[in-house]
Amino acid sequence: MTSTTEPAVARAAERPSWWERQSDLIMRRPLNEWTFTHMNWLMPTERVAGGPDHRPLPAATVPLDLTYRFDDRDHSVEDLHRRTFTTAFVVLHHGRIVHESYPGAFAGPRTRMQLFSLSKSVTSMLIGIALADGAIGSVKDLITDYRPEFAGTAYDGVTLADLLDMSSGVGGLETWDGADSRIRDFERAALSGGDLGAIIRSTPRTAAIGAQFNYSTFDAQVLGWVLEAATGRTLAAYASQRLWRRIGAERDAYYGLSRSRPRTAISAGAFNATARDLARLGLLMAHEGRFDGEPIVPGDWARRSRGADLPHLSVGALGPSGYDHYGYSNQWWTLGESSFQAFTGLGVHGQYLFVDPAADVVIVKCSAWPTEDDPDRDRETITALRRISDHLA
Numbered sequence: 001m002t003s004t005t006e007p008a009v010a011r012a013a014e015r016p017s018w019w020e021r022q023s024d025l026i027m028r029r030p031l032n033e034w035t036f037t038h039m040n041w042l043m044p045t046e047r048v049a050g051g052p053d054h055r056p057l058p059a060a061t062v063p064l065d066l067t068y069r070f071d072d073r074d075h076s077v078e079d080l081h082r083r084t085f086t087t088a089f090v091v092l093h094h095g096r097i098v099h100e101s102y103p104g105a106f107a108g109p110r111t112r113m114q115l116f117s118l119s120k121s122v123t124s125m126l127i128g129i130a131l132a133d134g135a136i137g138s139v140k141d142l143i144t145d146y147r148p149e150f151a152g153t154a155y156d157g158v159t160l161a162d163l164l165d166m167s168s169g170v171g172g173l174e175t176w177d178g179a180d181s182r183i184r185d186f187e188r189a190a191l192s193g194g195d196l197g198a199i200i201r202s203t204p205r206t207a208a209i210g211a212q213f214n215y216s217t218f219d220a221q222v223l224g225w226v227l228e229a230a231t232g233r234t235l236a237a238y239a240s241q242r243l244w245r246r247i248g249a250e251r252d253a254y255y256g257l258s259r260s261r262p263r264t265a266i267s268a269g270a271f272n273a274t275a276r277d278l279a280r281l282g283l284l285m286a287h288e289g290r291f292d293g294e295p296i297v298p299g300d301w302a303r304r305s306r307g308a309d310l311p312h313l314s315v316g317a318l319g320p321s322g323y324d325h326y327g328y329s330n331q332w333w334t335l336g337e338s339s340f341q342a343f344t345g346l347g348v349h350g351q352y353l354f355v356d357p358a359a360d361v362v363i364v365k366c367s368a369w370p371t372e373d374d375p376d377r378d379r380e381t382i383t384a385l386r387r388i389s390d391h392l393a
Contacts, residue, residue, distance in 0.1 A: 032349065033087060033368040036114040037106040039256055039272055043191065044263055046236035048244050048253040048273075055248030055292070057276060059097040068387035070380045080384045084350055084377045088113055088275040088366040093392045095283060095360075097276075104368065110251055112272040113366040116347030119255075119271035120220040121305075122281065124164060124331035126227055126235070128289075128301030129242045135230045139164060143222060146229040149197070154205035155222060162210050163219045163226075164330050165313055169207035173321055174215050176372045183217055190266055193259040196221070212312050213328055215321040217268045220331065224267025235265040247284065247291050249277045269347070275364045278353055282362030285343075285355045305330040306341045306357070323375060325382060335382070342389065344382070348372040354385045359393035 026035040026042065035042060067074040077099075081089065087104025088111070090097060102108050115122075130136045136146075139161040144151045154170040162168045174183050182203060189196050200218045207214065224235055231238045236255045244253060256270030257263040280291065285305060289297035308329040311317060315327040315334060327334035335342045345353035350367025363385050369377060 027349070027372070029085070029368060029370045032370075033085075033104055034106050036087065036349070036366070036368055037104070037111050039114045039270070040112075040254060043270075044257040044259060045254040045272075046234060046257055046263075046265060047240075048236045048255065048271075049240045050249040050252050051245035053245075053248050054250055056250065057092070057097050057279070058095065059100075061100070062098045064091070064099050064388060064391070066387065066391045068384040070383050075380075075384070077384070077388070080381070084365075084381055085368045085370070086350075086365060087368050088364065090275045090279045090364040091388060091392075092279050092283060092362040093360060095287075097279075098392065100276075102275075104366070107275075107366070109276060110274060112251065112253065112274055113278070113351070114256075114347075115271050115273065115278065115351050115366075116269045116349060117217065117220075118278075118345040118347040118351045118353055119267060119269050120217075120223075120331045121345035121353065122239070122271050123220060123224050123227065123235075123267045124305065125281065125284070125297050125301075126239055126243060127160070127164070127223060128297050128304075130227055130230055130238075131301070132298045133231075133242070136160070136226075143226060146226045147222070150201065150222070153201045154203055155201075158209055160223070160226065163223050165210075165308060165310065166213055166216050166219055166328060166331075167210050167310075167312070168216065168219050169205055169209045169211060169214070171203045171214065171216055171218055172206050174217060186217065186221075189260070190256075190258045190270075195260060196258055196264065213318045213322060215318075220268035221266070223331075224265060227267070228265075235267050243296065244277075246294065246296050247277070247280045249280065250274060251277060253277065275366055279362050279364045282353050282355045282364065286357045286360060286362055288357075301330070305332040305334075306343050307334040307336075323378060325379065335386070342386070344385075346378075350374070350377060350381065352381060352385065354382075354389070356389040356393075359389045361389040361392050363388060 064077045081103045087107045089101045091099040158168045253273035255265040288299040289302040313328045316324045332343045342356040350369040352365040354363040
């Protein structure tokens, strides 16, 4: 005889657990405005310590009394914040804070923001520093030179340059929808204790190495693991010594770690820092790797991030995994050719580190979009940031 409780038990067994559902819950409005500023309450972390020399950014505030044109209408900066769920907004011109606001309910100058895939651009900066340090020999080195466990996988034969330009040929279109989404599997594994390495090593090859752009969190995560192997230090420890201490950061940053042991930094998407300190990284990239005149990131590395001479990475040529107003280079999204050299780091839910070297403008915009990706909000944001840069220049 079948117990009447069996169907209920079966349904309960099929229902996702809290650990399996938490990534969906914490990423949606209105809760995400809180979670994006309190990720250290939700996952293991490792501190990126600053040094004793805290150097506040000088301020020379000016009103941003301008409008930008989008969808045949003029909008103000306040409209941008309302329409795109801004939580933190910092604008630098010539190294000075000219505008700063925190529309987010839980945001402020000391609030550390979850930067998601903007973390990839930070990893790129660290790779450039490691090359200058001699810890990494060349971007032409193979992944397997540093991480032999990738021998025999789809990443066998892939160079660091291929990873930096998201051209490894491994994996398909990165989408957050569908039951077979590998990036969802990666996210859930990070939050619930799964094997991140196994997920990445099992990803198949879908294109020739170096032939086409395919946005890949896995490529960026492997870069982080290469960096740790090359330097013999955790990502947070290396970032602290070689980057964070040297820019006079106002507050310690941190990396989110996987729940599985041994814990590993989510280098592709879990760096957390204040908006002001993120703006300092933008200054480095705008000033060819220098901060207060001190070389920190190699100048040629900063210039490499403005654009590549590869047709499949040019603006408008990225294909289905990139919007048509972007190109890509060195873990940064590029925005123009030759005369317009602005570029930006991006993170899901609306995180931006916009750098315009010609205008000497850096803009940080953190947000809490309702969804991971939003083509309309992205296009509006880039339109507004370019308008602000033109206005200041």
